[in-house]
Amino acid sequence: MKGLCITYLICSMLFIMPGTSVHAMANPADCSIDQGPCTKTVGNREVIFDISAKPVRAMKEVTFIVHVIGRNVAPTLLLDLSMPGMYMGRNEILLKKRPDGKYVGKGILPRCPSGRRLWQAEIDIPGTGKVSFRFNVAY
Numbered sequence: 001m002k003g004l005c006i007t008y009l010i011c012s013m014l015f016i017m018p019g020t021s022v023h024a025m026a027n028p029a030d031c032s033i034d035q036g037p038c039t040k041t042v043g044n045r046e047v048i049f050d051i052s053a054k055p056v057r058a059m060k061e062v063t064f065i066v067h068v069i070g071r072n073v074a075p076t077l078l079l080d081l082s083m084p085g086m087y088m089g090r091n092e093i094l095l096k097k098r099p100d101g102k103y104v105g106k107g108i109l110p111r112c113p114s115g116r117r118l119w120q121a122e123i124d125i126p127g128t129g130k131v132s133f134r135f136n137v138a139y
Helices: 002-014 022-025
Strands: 039-042 043-051 061-068 076-081 092-097 102-108 118-125 129-135
Touching: 002 076, 002 102, 039 129, 043 118, 061 076, 061 118, 076 102
Parallel strands: none
Antiparallel strands: 039 043, 043 061, 061 102, 076 092, 076 118, 092 102, 118 129
8 A cells, every 4th residue: 555655646746747857846947037037146256147038938039148247258158058857959059248248149949849848048157167047938
């Protein structure tokens, strides 16, 4: 009976949210990108991440915007897009620095055949480190 209860519990967890893996449930979105920019700290720098247009949709070209507060002389940053727990191919966006200090680049978030919507954007900031933002997209 105990084994049956454990099996039922595990199976019910897998079907709580269709299209969502246990890995994605353990690593939920930490950025409500449709509500506005998200902010994190890496090293001694504040990093602001945003995507326009909203709502953020898969298979539509969007603009990625990153603002690193503090002196940052790198002319470009690399934004690596991935789907936690699922390989969706390489999807890297080169962000170019504008005169206002923000980094901007365009790209497309592919639609996952499984229906999953959780994406991760990892930004490598030279001399500071990497910072990641997890967010959901609409279909």
